[in-house]
Amino acid sequence: LFRSRKLMNNSKKIGVVFVLATFLWIFFHFNLSQYLSLEYLKGQQTNFLAFYKENALLAIGAYTGVYIVSTALSLPGAVLLTLLGGALFGLVTGTILVSFASTIGATLAFLVSRLLLRDWVQDKFGRYLEAFNDGIKKDGIFYLFTLRLIPAVPFFVINLVMGLTPMKTIPFFFVSQIGMLAGTIVFVNAGTQLAQIESLSGILSPKIIFSFVLLGLFPLLAKKLMNFFKGRSVMKKFKKPKSFDYNMVVIGAGSAGLVTSYIGAATKGKVALIEKHKMGGDCLNTGCVPSKALIRSAKFMSDAKKCQKLGFKNAQVEFDFAEVMERVQRVIKTIEPHDSVERYSELGVECHTGEARIKSPYEVEVNGKVLTTRNIVVGTGARPAIPPVEGIEDVDYLTSDTIWDIRKQPEKLLVLGGGPIGSELTQAFARLGCEVTQVQRNKRLLPKEDPEVSQMVLESFQSEGINVLLQHTPKKFFKRDGKDFLECEHNGSSVEVPFDALLIALGRKANTTGFGLEELGVELSPRGTIQVDEYMQTNIPNIYACGDVAGPYQFTHTAAHQAWYCAVNSMLSPFYGFKVDYSTVPWSTFTDPEVARSGLNEMEAKEQGIPYEVTTYGIDDLDRAIADEAAYGMVKVLTVPGKDKILGVTIAGLHAGDIISEYVAAMKNGFGMNKILGTIHIYPTLAESNKFAAGNWKKNNVTEKTLAWGERINRWRRNYV
Secondary structure, X not given: OHHHHHHHHHHHHHHHHHHHHHHHHHHHHOOXXXXXXXXXXXXXXXXXXXXXXXXXXXXXXXXXXXXHHHHHXXXXXXXXXXXXXXXXXXXXXXXXXXXXXXXXXXXXHHHHHHHHHHHHHHHHHXXXXXXXXXXXXXXXXXXXXXXXXXXXXXXXXXXXXXXXXXXXXXXXHHHHHXXXXXXXXXXXXXXXXXXXOOOHHHOOOHHHXXXXXXXXXXXXXXHHHHHHHHHXXXXXXXXXXXXXOEEEEEEOOOHXXXXXXXXXXXXXXXXXXXXXXXXXXXXXXXXXXXXXXXXXHHHHHHXXXXXXXXXXXXXXXXXXXXXXXXXXXXXXXXXXXXXXXHHHHHOOEEEEEOOEEEEEOOEEEEOOEEEEEEEEEEOOOEEEOXXXXXXXXXXXXXXXXXXXXXXXXXXEEEEEXXXXXXXXXXXXXXXXXXXXXXXXXXXXXXXXXXXXXXXXXXXXXXXXXXXXXXXXXXXXXXXXXXXXXXXXXXXXXXXXXEEOEEEEOOOEEEOOOOOOHHHHOOOXXXXXXXXXXXXXXXXXXXXXXXXXXXXXXXXXXXXXXXXXXXXXXXXXXXXXXXXXXXXXXXXXXXXOOEEEEEEOOHHHHHHHOOOOEEEEEEHHHOHHHHHOOOOOOEEEEEEOOOOOOEEEEEEEEOOHHHHOHHHHHHHHHOOOXXXXXOOOOOOXXXXXXXXXXXXXXXXXOOOHHHHHHHXXXXXXXXXXX
């Protein structure tokens, strides 16, 4: 299907090139440019007028056709044709004809440029044009309108360049129609006095050109001014200090706050960092670090149970659950100095322990002291979401924040949630000997991943004895004979699940209340996170937000990524700003098999209607995976049809989160499957799976015609060379 589309597209290109070449040959072969001179038009004006009086419709049709063709071909002479329109048809009729003919011709040139050149330009230079493309998607109408209002900018250049961008055809047509109208009227009006015009340079005096430039800049200036005055109207009700104690006050010392404050201090700004609980935030204390420490211990138990696959008859491991949980705390303590008050104080950050309260956009109170600041950055993170299930208030439940405090091993652990957090902890505690039941409302585990990936994880869980209940909706918690139960609804029937410990892992809710945002009127998104723009700025100009409290991703690495934009944009505002880039955000779910992804997966590509090709490689065929008794999983790559440009990658298997980095680098820096295939990978490693996936892509994209030619050439070389 993709190849047939490609052939049809190539046929269109060949046809368009043939038509263009034909018209251009006619134009230059018959020297038609001689008829597009001011002297010729003035000399033939009387004849033109006479012809128009006798054949009005024919004259209008011929004139409009010539204008459209010349504009579509980007031929010189548009100004002269416009003057002729004024001379022949008068101001009103001439303006109407020229306006529509020029817009139709410009749109045709736009479409020709798009058909012939856009794919090549975007593939070749796409990584350099990302910011430009994003700007066109967001403000392309303003840019185009501005350029159309300035006749000093050659319109044919605008047509061709805009065809290379993501701008839609219909907006291009209508914006061009309106934007070129002012210049059209000036030239058509000048054409009504064609006999008196001595040169084209006399039509547009420097004063008129300057006026057009100002007119052209007006839309963008108006937008900037509107944002400026909107910000001022928000800020005018707050008293601005004559001077500030700090350039930046950061609230929250998780990943987002730590990186923001570090960058602010590194650029010699005076920065205060406020944390009410523990430095390092969720990631260090209750999230990434403890969960990965627990997963590592659980993996050891899993390996011991599979010892026969490694050639051992048996392996007995004795352990104390409490000691395993203490090891988790030891890991936290070992990493803790990296995020400590002492370290950040040495880096130049003034650290405060206490509850922050934003009193105004310029004032933050902590421990009874008011800090004045030019900018505030909110990085207050998120907390576990608790579902409104009947009876839950009577259950002593655990969350991803509190489960690290337990020292007694649960016998029957019930986990609510089939997303990344719930799935990671489900498998870890099951491997440590807990009888685990996982309840998931969705029909799949990890529902954001492709179905076959979810199925791999499900089969792994079931093979380890985990009781996974899909499409089970929690209805109520209750006790019977002193024991805890959860009642679920499944396909219209009631299912009772007994448990002695409950872990709720249903996602996280942003911490947006209790420290002054509501009183200031800081807007929230429909997801309940702080609403920020592409500069990480809230509706209050000098308040920024990053990390879990801002979304849309709740990963430590994206919090750090956003923090850079918060720090730099707040320090440079209002002079300049950088737009945050989420184009290649990777993430990994640390189950076994591990699942890592960046960019689109197949499910999202279908939902968004994005054409794609799929290439897969089964890791069960990889030498190193076989040697490690980890021969399971796959690499799944989505590419642009017929091209090696990578749209997204999903990897399921051992160390998937490490292996995917090569693809993230490829997407970020604009190289594709051919470059990955041509890169030397160490043998034997798991990273070779990337090379083999690229090899499969190459095989899938070699056409039968190419192979036939190769066969002919090799046959000829065997017989005659």
